């Protein structure tokens with residue numbers, strides 16, 4: 526089973542313990558407006574435009590069957606409508622129009638990750654992220670088992686908004702589960718992400734019952750999901766499950782906006798929190814929660 530990915534990147538320090546090699550899988554069932562990897566939302570390849578390389582020849586505009594590109598190479602309309610045909614990429618003489626998304630076999634992915642083995646030093650490993658890796662569970666499983674045979678551990682970074690059998694299928698292949706908890710209030714969760722959080726809670730219970738090692742990862746966006754009620758909800762959830770080893774707070778940062786521009790999407794409109802605000806969240810949660818709380 527091949528995977529469809531945007532990248533395999535070395536030296537990640539934010540995707541699990543130690544130095545990690547991160548595999549970014551395409552496709553996500555949620556639509557969190559703060560997403561910092563918007564190029565992974567669509568499950569198929571799509572074009573990105575790198576303005577600094579563009580020589581404004583207009584070849585992409587003449588090639589695009591959807592009329593999405595302007596004579597200066599910029600996006601005419603919403604980049605989400607790109608069908609990924611690649612005509613603009615083939616037409617571009619400057620490498621300014623780039624296709625994001627490619628197929629990869631588990632063997633090729635494992636071989637690429639193994640090149641980074643010297644950096645893992647018994648602590649790091651591979652992290653499957655995205656997008657939502659559980660949408661491509663068969664690829665993740667096959668790659669993770671290949672890595673395990675080579676002594677390289679795997680983590681998966683997931684929203685857990687996925688079928689229960691996808692979770693079950695990875696129990697014997699994945700060593701650490703980095704699981705999002707985005708908003709405790711179900712209605713707010715639906716408004717923010719487009720989906721209910723009840724399945725996420727159920728998958729967490731499932732993982733916990735199976736003895737999985739879990740880290741709860743909580744994106745916090747000022748004025749959106751940083752309420753005292755949500756912090757209390759995070760603490761209650763973390764303390765209710767033995768398998769949850771720690772809580773990572775992930776304050777919003779705006780690096781996704783550069784990618785949004787390249788995809789023809791408008792800015793997300795959020796503001797990064799000040800350091801004091803971030804530390805206030807962590808201190809409040811530490812006062813409520815028995816599990817270790819880390820500030821990302």
Ligand code: SF4
Nearest residue numbers: 589607608610611613
């Ligand atoms: S990849 Fe997208 S932007 Fe490029 S030509 Fe095809 S539809 Fe147009």
Ligand code: SF4
Nearest residue numbers: 579580583585598617
């Ligand atoms: S073909 Fe490439 S260089 Fe020419 S306008 Fe389009 S993106 Fe820019």
